[in-house]
Amino acid sequence: MKQLKIFLIIFLTITLQAQEMRKAYINGKIYTVNEKQPFAQAVVTEGNKIIFVGNNDEAKKLITSNTEVIDLKEKFMMPGFIDNHVHFITGGHYLLGIDLRSAQSTAEFKRILNDYAKKYPGKWITGGYWNHENWEIKDLPTKEMVDEAVYDQPVFVERLDGHMGVANSLALKMAGITKETQNPEGGLIVKDPKTGEPTGVLKDNAMNLIYRIIPEPSEDENYQALLAALNEAKKLGITSVHDITYSDALKAFERAKSEGKLTCRIYTRWPIADYKSLVEKNIKAGTGDELIKMGSLKAFADGSLGSSTAWFFEKYNQDTTTFGLPMDIVTDGSIEKWCSDADKNGLQLSVHAIGDRANSYMLDIFEKIIRTNPQWDRRFRIEHAQHVRFQDISRFAQLGVIASVQPYHCIDDGVWAEKRIGPERIKYTYPFKSFLEAGVKLCFGTDWYVAPLNPML
Structure with a gap:
């Protein structure tokens, strides 16, 4: 089935404009979300309001010399989506940063880390959002695995759910996390059952032990995100x-x-x-x-x-x-x-x-x-x-x-x-x-x- 292209973006984003300009969108296949009239040919807006939904002939009666007319050429239009749950700025940082979600193996996970470290030497490597369930080995990653990719700059990359992350040895050392470090309330420092040494994986509130030493993004970095x-x-x-x-x-x-x-x-x-x-x-x-x-x-x-x-x-x-x-x-x-x-x-x-x-x-x-x-x-x-x-x-x-x-x-x-x-x-x-x-x-x-x-x- 061919992917359906949605052209709504040109539609409801106009409701964000303060200017009281009239626009007419004609010759479209417009989904209205109204069971009594599910589709229409035209929409006319004025400033932040939709003032007409219906057929082309009726819409044209509202077109004046100052109206901007957009011919949709029978393309599909629909109301905008409301997303009920996003981490919007973090999502922007993800788009601009390292992507470990795409790693389908432990080798690929390490390669992506290594390539990113070479591109940004000395920088904290964070985010990533890996999913170990996609790898050939379903075990959680370890500090040793991360060390093989990056050992000389601090790394703390999260699992895609945001409820745990894995650090390399340098990051653990900088945070002061050792075998003696106790679990914080509501968090877990995963430790090797034989040696008691931290494996590098921190869950939920234990992640704060590293977050507190990671430099905060600047205002401009957040804005770009x-x-x-x-x-x-x-x-x-x-x-x-x-x-x-x-x-x-x-x-x-x-x-x-x-x-x-x-x-x-x-x-x-x-x-x-x-x-x-x-x-x-x-x-x-x-x-x-x-x-x-x-x-x-x-x-x-x-x-x-x-x-x-x-x-x-x-x-x-x-x-x-x-x-x-x-x-x-x-x-x-x-x-x-x-x-x-x-x-x-x-x-x-x-x-x-x-x-x-x-x-x-x-x-x-x-x-x-x-x-x-x-x-x-x-x-x-x-x-x-x-x-x-x-x-x-x-x-x-x-x-x-x-x-x-x-x-x-x-x-x-x-x-x-x-x-x-x-x-x-x-x-x-x-x-x-x-x-x-x-x-x-x-x-x-x-x-x-x-x-x-x-x-x-």
Whole structure:
């Protein structure tokens, strides 16, 4: 089947223009998302508003001497995509940096690292987003493997899910990580069972031991990453994203907006640990303007399936020593207190939960908040909602919790998920149809950089 080219980008990006110019798009095959009139020939816009959808003859009545007319020549046009879950600036850095996702073997993994190091001598090598499940050996990489490729400059490259990474010996030494280093709460330093030496792999909060010594990108580097991300989104017809946002990213968004280069609407979601700063500024869900909105928070209840840190009621089939890894804010009770207080102050909560226990735990918290806090249009979200007990599916609907899911993970995680959790739990993995049948609201996204940004996939 030939790939369908989507020409929407020329359509809904025009709604981002402030100028009140009238434009007429004629002779198209325009998908309207209106069941009563699914297709049309023409669209007429004025400034930021669509003022007509219908046939060519009626559209031509609205064309004046000042109207710009675009002949679509029977090409396909549709509304823009909203991606519910992206790491937008990080995705831009990925486009501009090292790509280990494409490595299909350990040899290729090392070759890509070595080539990049030669191109950028002395530079920290980060990102990469490898997937060991694609290699001929499914074992996790080690510091020795990375050392063979790069030994004289620091390396810490992440797995594609962002919940673990592997460092070379130099990076471990710079971070002071040895066999005596204890696991931080909510994190794991993987160690050789025979020697006790760190293997180089760090999971979840243990990654912070290295992150804290990696130089932060400059403002200009973040801005260039944003421009790369915007260009990628524009090519794929994405006109709005829900972003996992940090303060340095907001500076880049505001700069692009002021320079007229922000071709995508940004709905920001801030780390829940920063919620008090939003409360102090009287920011609530939806605060902002047409291009940049604030007032949503992101928290993590657990890790990922690929890193065996997603939190389950039963132990992993592949590793019977672990149930997964609840985050430190779960184990110390912070997440429940923060969620309740943030909700009282009108901030939307969206919480990453992948394992069935993490999902159930968050539903319990949301239920308490609904019972005790004043009512408002809170729109709780669970990000990923990937492995859910059957009895918890209906609770999403009863509590009005949105399942914010990323279907592409069926492709990348789905290949090996059963190996991790066995044939029974796999029955309630990615339960999109069951969610819909239970009356749960779903929203879709890509989780880019973790998965490709292309919404058609």
